[in-house]
Amino acid sequence: MRKEHSPVVKSVDAFELTKAKQTIDQFVYSCSHTLRAPLKSIAGLVYLLTNNDGNNEIDPKFYLESIEKTVSKMESLLDEFEQFLSNSRLELSSKPVDINKEVTNVLGNFKETITNKKIRVSLIVNQPVDFFTDENRFQVLLSHLVSNAIVFQKDEEDDKQISIHVTLNSEVCIIKVTDNGIGIKDEAKAEIFRLFYRGSEQSKGTGVGLYIVCEILNKVGGTISFTSELKKGSSFLISVPNLTQ
DSSP, rough: OOOOOOOOOOOOGOOOHHHEEEEEEEEHHHHHHHHHHHHHHHHHHHHHHHTTTTTTTSSSSHHHHHHHHHHHHHHHHHHHHHHHHHHSSSSOOOEEHHHHHHHHHHHHHTTOOOHHHHHEEEEEEEESOEEOOOHHHHHHHHHHHHHHHHHOTTOOOOSSEEEEEEEEEEEEEEEEEEOSSSSGGGGGGGTTTSTTTTTTTTSSSSSOOOHHHHHHHHTOOOOOEEEETTTTTEEEEEEOOOOOO
């Protein structure tokens, strides 16, 4: 039996300027601290490459691939840093959004990984009315939810699945993303929305994604909850207000 878990998502009105500045300062400091380790790793690999003295046991390709992976991870962190700053500093905007188009575009960004992992994706969008929201923030929400569902698939699973179900009315858009992946350990459930928390060795990310999701939902006045069972999968449910008024 899955138990639902929800972080405390505060209203936009409570997101005061002073608290926003403190949060930004904390994020900047944390990013700076987190970037030091991969930078030192790159420096060490470069040193080994330039001081091998013709040692044939050292494969330059291996070290270059390691540097490439480390750089890629740093780029991901910087992208997420930009997302966080944009959400913190930019005013909320509202425009009509085609939900099916937005979700399809996000899935397209992960097309290569979805194909390589042989993940079966199902998408149902019920949009009977116009949906007004901040398009950029909406895209970031979708991207992080889909990314998590992909990353935490079980490698040994023959029938990897992700389902995305979206319903909309005049007041709110409800998005449910479900996977049959590795699930979340009980001891990690209270921590997954914390900045830089990585609850699984399978995580190749920076531990920032769900934190940013919560920050965006704070900004737009939305909510997030999840259920998860270890080795059976997870389901994330977010609500985004329809900013029609």
